[in-house]
Amino acid sequence: xxxxxxxxxxxxxxxxxxxxxxxxxxxxxxxxxxxxxxxxxxxxxxxxxxxxxxxxxxxxxxxxxxxxxxxxxxxxxxxxxxxxxxxxxxxxxxxxxxxxxxxxxxxxxxxxxxxxxxxxxxxx
Amino acid sequence: xxxxxxxxxxxxxxxxxxxxxxxxxxxxxxxxxxxxxxxxxxxxxxxxxxxxxxxxxxxxxxxxxxxxxxxxxxxxxxxxxxxxxxxxxxxxxxxxxxxxxxxxxxx
Numbered sequence: 156x157x158x159x160x161x162x163x164x165x166x167x168x169x170x171x172x173x174x175x176x177x178x179x180x181x182x183x184x185x186x187x188x189x190x191x192x193x194x195x196x197x198x199x200x201x202x203x204x205x206x207x208x209x210x211x212x213x214x215x216x217x218x219x220x221x222x223x224x225x226x227x228x229x230x231x232x233x234x235x236x237x238x239x240x241x242x243x244x245x246x247x248x249x250x251x252x253x254x255x256x257x258x259x260x261x262x263x264x265x266x267x268x269x270x271x272x273x274x275x276x277x278x279x
Numbered sequence: 280x281x282x283x284x285x286x287x288x289x290x291x292x293x294x295x296x297x298x299x300x301x302x303x304x305x306x307x308x309x310x311x312x313x314x315x316x317x318x319x320x321x322x323x324x325x326x327x328x329x330x331x332x333x334x335x336x337x338x339x340x341x342x343x344x345x346x347x348x349x350x351x352x353x354x355x356x357x358x359x360x361x362x363x364x365x366x367x368x369x370x371x372x373x374x375x376x377x378x379x380x381x382x383x384x385x386x
Contacts, residue, residue, distance in 0.1 A: 190375075192323075200315075200323065200366055202375035214373040250322055265313045265328035265370055272322055 157181040157268040159251050164273030167241055177234040177251030177270055185209070185229035188254040188261045191236050193247035194272075203249070204236065207261045214261065219245075241277045248272040281305050281369050285378030291386040296357045300381045302350045302367035311371040314343055314352045317380075318363045326365075327352065357383070 163175040177189070191203040204215045204225040213225055224237040234251050255267035282305035292298050302312065310330035315323040325334045327343040330350055340355040354361055362385055367378040 199380045200317075200368070200377040202377070205373070205375075216374050255325075255328060262372060263311055263370060265311075265325070266368075267325050267328075267334065269322040269324070 157253070159253065159268055159270035161249060161251055161270045161273040164249065164275045166276045166278060168279050169242060169277055171241055172237070172239045173241060173275060175236040175238065175249055175251075175273060175275070177236075179232045179234065179251075179253070182253070184227075184232040186257045188258065188264060189225075189227060189234045190252045190254075190266060191225060191234075192250045192252055192266075192269075193245075194250070195244075195247045198247075201247075205261050206234070208257070208259075212261050238275070241275075243277050246275060246277050248274050280374055281308060281372060281376050283367055283369055283376050283378040285365075285367055285381050287381060288379060289382040289384060291384045292357050293386045294357055294359060296386075298354045298357055298361075298383060300352045300365055300367075300383075302345075302352070302378050304348045304350075304369055304371075307347045308369045308371035310346050311369055312343075312345065312350050313368045313370060314341075315366045315368065316361075316363045317366065323366065354383075359385075 158180045160178045190205045206225045222240045226235045250272045252266045252269045254264040284303045312330045314327040317323045331343045342353045364380045364382045
């Protein structure tokens with residue numbers, strides 16, 4: 156069965172960095188686009204970033220562009236989110252989620268499975 | 280960016296009620312529309328994709344319809360396990376965007 160397990164969350168000061176990981180199993184990781192979606196406590200869902208199956212295409216939300224970097228290591232079945240210059244408004248649960256279908260493009264593909272999330276708190 | 284507007288933001292309903300949630304996109308998105316259910320403290324769960332296709336394992340009491348800009352999620356007979364927050368999401372173009380959510384509460 157598909158499993159996505161996030162890790163790396165914690166409390167970090169404003170301006171510092173943090174790297175999240177998402178370990179994937181139960182599917183052919185190197186065939187699917189992968190996303191990060193976040194949710195501030197008590198708020199709605201906000202898409203953060205996507206990376207294509209081979210890492211060649213990436214898109215970001217404007218709110219994180221230039222500060223966050225999505226990457227993947229297909230040999231380790233792991234997705235990453237490098238978060239730099241963190242701000243208080245980045246405080247959220249961060250979920251990794253996968254594309255439902257294999258595709259050479261990263262658009263027009265729904266999301267299916269989600270991890271349980273990891274909490275990032277940015278506070279001094 | 281495509282704005283997704285859900286209504287209502289919350290509703291109270293009784294077990295057995297038929298519930299309908301609407302979602303409107305700020306520009307046409309064909310049928311690139313998904314619905315998710317989220318319970319407190321849990322990750323979202325995919326219910327519907329392609330506006331009307333049920334995810335595997337999702338009970339048939341859930342149904343979706345619409346195309347273009349206007350979409351609906353219907354729960355035919357509300358059960359205790361259906362009390363949750365529901366989100367629509369467009370995947371027509373980046374950035375992907377979600378509706379603000381509809382919380383379904385027990386009356």
